[in-house]
Amino acid sequence: SLINILIDNIKLRAEEGITILDAAKKAGIKIPTLCVMPELRFTPGSCRICVVEVVDMPALVASCAYPVREGLEIHTNNKRVARARKMTLEFLLANHPLDCMTCEKSGSCILEDLAYDLGIKKSKFEQNKKELTVDNNNPFIVRELDKCVLCGRCVEICNEIQQSNIIDFGYRGTKTEIIVEGGTDLRNSNCVFCGQCVAVCPVGALIDKEAQGKGRTWEFKKVRTTCNYCGCGCNFDFNIKEGQVVKVTSNSESVVNGINLC
Numbered sequence: 001s002l003i004n005i006l007i008d009n010i011k012l013r014a015e016e017g018i019t020i021l022d023a024a025k026k027a028g029i030k031i032p033t034l035c036v037m038p039e040l041r042f043t044p045g046s047c048r049i050c051v052v053e054v055v056d057m058p059a060l061v062a063s064c065a066y067p068v069r070e071g072l073e074i075h076t077n078n079k080r081v082a083r084a085r086k087m088t089l090e091f092l093l094a095n096h097p098l099d100c101m102t103c104e105k106s107g108s109c110i111l112e113d114l115a116y117d118l119g120i121k122k123s124k125f126e127q128n129k130k131e132l133t134v135d136n137n138n139p140f141i142v143r144e145l146d147k148c149v150l151c152g153r154c155v156e157i158c159n160e161i162q163q164s165n166i167i168d169f170g171y172r173g174t175k176t177e178i179i180v181e182g183g184t185d186l187r188n189s190n191c192v193f194c195g196q197c198v199a200v201c202p203v204g205a206l207i208d209k210e211a212q213g214k215g216r217t218w219e220f221k222k223v224r225t226t227c228n229y230c231g232c233g234c235n236f237d238f239n240i241k242e243g244q245v246v247k248v249t250s251n252s253e254s255v256v257n258g259i260n261l262c
Contacts, residue, residue: 003070008077019043020052020063020074031076032085032117034110034202035151036064039252039259042156047149048088049114052076060084086118094125096203097146105204107217111149132177138187140209141198145177148205154178154197161260166191195261199250211247215239224251232256 002013007024014023021043024031034047045062052063055073060081063074075081093115100106115121135143152169155178159165166189170179180189198206220239227234235254239247252259 003068005068005071006073008075014068016069017067020054020061020066020068020072021050023068024063024074024076029076031063032114033064034114034149035153037153037156037200037259040156040161042153044152044156047092047151049085051081051084051088053078053081082118086120089114089118089120090123090125092149093120093123095128096149097144098127103147103204104207104212105201105217109204110202135180135185136209137185138191138193138209140193140195141186142207142209142212143186144205144207146205147203148178149203150176150178151202153200153202154206157196157200157260162194162196164190164192164194167197199259199261208247211239214246215241220246222249222251227262234260234262236261 001016003016005012005014005023007020007027007029010027010029012023012027014026021031021033021036031050031052034049035045036043036050043064045065048062050063051060052066053075054061054066055075063076089111092111096111100109100112103109106112130146132145135141135145150169155168158167166181166186167178168181170177170183180186180191182189186193195208198208219241221241222237223240224235224237227236234257235251237249237251238245239249248261250257250259250261
């Protein structure tokens, strides 16, 4: 059933039970996100970038996980919300290497886009200089845990979509990181290197090893193609530079497979 809500002083009719994020999107109101994967209905509320203010609620709420109800009054970008988002992003940047100029993800990195949109050039918090081991001893995927923002996207797609259960959250508090089964690396695990985790990573923590150093995001021309391995008709994008296919990426607009690679 439809209910009445107020978002940024705009009266809206929305389906009861959908999230504030979905209601705002349908009304053309942009709320920034980092951990959300709408294609897979993954809305953990873990990054806190999408927080909004609901009138009469003591704390800000994650819009991707908070359902709308009759009479809600919501502010998506007032001073309180903007201040909270900036602080959250500055915490993330303080624990993230600032090597954007040479990062393979530059140009398609959501964290980079958020910093630009929110006008953050430098975190006010002390930079974390702890260096985590780079998992680089397999032919397909480079894992740079220093760049991981713990959004949970790779865990979700590996465990719930592929059902491979190769990676998961490990340890606690400030020591939390994404670990491979048994604390090993990808090469010595049961990973089949399907590339799903790379496809959904919002930052440069997971990279296609074969494509390293062969082109920046804005240098590629994307050409959609159809996989002929089976009869499903999945679509992918060839990333082409100087007439050569450098890598293959998923296309979220594909009717058959969407964000999935296979």
